[in-house]
Amino acid sequence: MVSGNVSLVAPPLIEPFDDVSAPLRDDWRRSLAEAVRDPGELLSRLGITAISHQPPAVSRQFPLLVPDSFLRRMQPGDLNDPLLRQVLPLATEDEAVPGFTADALEEATFRKTPGLLHKYAGRALLVLTGACAVHCRYCFRRHYPYSQEPKRLDDWEPAFAALEQDESIHEVLLSGGDPLMLTDERLAAVVRRLESIKHLRRLRWHTRLPIVLPNRITWEWLDLLTSSRLTPIVVVHANHPRELVGDCAAALRRLTQAGVLTLNQAVLLRGINDSADVLVELSERLIELGIRPYYLHQLDRVAGTAHFEVSAEVGRRLMVELRERLPGYAVPQYVQEVPGVAFKVPLA
Numbered sequence: 001m002v003s004g005n006v007s008l009v010a011p012p013l014i015e016p017f018d019d020v021s022a023p024l025r026d027d028w029r030r031s032l033a034e035a036v037r038d039p040g041e042l043l044s045r046l047g048i049t050a051i052s053h054q055p056p057a058v059s060r061q062f063p064l065l066v067p068d069s070f071l072r073r074m075q076p077g078d079l080n081d082p083l084l085r086q087v088l089p090l091a092t093e094d095e096a097v098p099g100f101t102a103d104a105l106e107e108a109t110f111r112k113t114p115g116l117l118h119k120y121a122g123r124a125l126l127v128l129t130g131a132c133a134v135h136c137r138y139c140f141r142r143h144y145p146y147s148q149e150p151k152r153l154d155d156w157e158p159a160f161a162a163l164e165q166d167e168s169i170h171e172v173l174l175s176g177g178d179p180l181m182l183t184d185e186r187l188a189a190v191v192r193r194l195e196s197i198k199h200l201r202r203l204r205w206h207t208r209l210p211i212v213l214p215n216r217i218t219w220e221w222l223d224l225l226t227s228s229r230l231t232p233i234v235v236v237h238a239n240h241p242r243e244l245v246g247d248c249a250a251a252l253r254r255l256t257q258a259g260v261l262t263l264n265q266a267v268l269l270r271g272i273n274d275s276a277d278v279l280v281e282l283s284e285r286l287i288e289l290g291i292r293p294y295y296l297h298q299l300d301r302v303a304g305t306a307h308f309e310v311s312a313e314v315g316r317r318l319m320v321e322l323r324e325r326l327p328g329y330a331v332p333q334y335v336q337e338v339p340g341v342a343f344k345v346p347l348a
């Protein structure tokens with residue numbers, strides 16, 4: 001140990017958090033209740049007042065929703081801010097574009113019981129809720145029939161029973177919507193029930209809440225993950241490096257420092273992250289936070305999202321540049337969901 005000579009002391013690998021205090025159990029529910037739901041309010045908070053914003057008709061079913069934490073990471077005055085563009089409803093969403101349909105993934109075919117999708121070997125996906133803390137305009141789940149999914153824990157029993165019957169399943173993915181919209185108490189009940197199914201080994205959480213509502217990363221939830229017999233894996237969803245700052249970075253560090261394997265998936269989005277500089281910086285930031293870039297998804301061709309599409313040709317060129325500029329472990333897999341294929345199909 002070198003002492004007395006400050007210049008020989010290596011800088012800490014992990015910088016001290018801005019915010020070391022544990023979020024209180026119910027902080028996130030208040031943040032969610034206070035999320036911005038009105039486009040006019042969002043734009044005026046960003047000092048963007050010169051435009052007249054016409055919300056698309058589809059935003060009646062899938063309205064604007066953005067928590068304050070995410071809003072505070074946007075650049076005031078910039079209508080093209082990459083975080084703003086992910087959440088601001090635009091009139092172009094109403095345009096019908098050939099090839100962009102309501103159930104692009106034909107997921108209905110793989111619904112084993114209400115709330116259970118079994119598409120890939122060894123893994124099954126539980127849709128725990130249709131709710132999210134943010135409404136991403138490119139979302140492939142915007143037309144999903146969530147109202148048909150179970151609501152109370154008892155309603156899940158058919159899904160749990162189906163998992164119990166199929167010994168080939170080793171991993172359950174909790175998805176939605178966003179599974180972290182459920183309270184820690186309800187999640188604990190789900191985890192306990194899944195732990196009782198002997199052939200299950202891993203529990204994977206697909207959630208965007210660490211990014212958009214960072215105070216959702218409570219110690220209670222981290223305890224639930226790290227005390228379970230099921231190995232936890234968390235897949236977060238950030239598309240741009242500017243999402244990974246401040247309270248979000250602090251929350252992600254709580255997660256990775258708890259020893260939870262954490263991965264990121266992003267969607268390749270026109271005008272948001274379709275540049276090598278942005279994607280390189282996204283990977284660099286993720287690695288700094290202890291998170292592995294996992295997938296870069298080609299946009300699913302869902303009605304209302306055509307204006308976000310980047311051609312696979314452009315995507316492939318970006319991937320070449322990522323490979324030239326990043327260590328191999330920081331390069332995500334560029335993939336596409338193809339109906340009827342039992343894995344995410346690599347595009348490059």
Ligand SMILES: *Cc1c(COP(=O)(O)O)cnc(C)c1O
Binds near residue numbers: 119123125343344
């Ligand atoms: C994407 C997906 C999975 C997980 O696939 P991985 O390649 O293991 O990440 C599982 N089930 C469904 C229905 C999916 O869409």
Ligand code: SF4
Binds near residue numbers: 134139
């Ligand atoms: S958080 Fe995920 S599921 Fe929810 S709207 Fe965004 S992309 Fe869709």
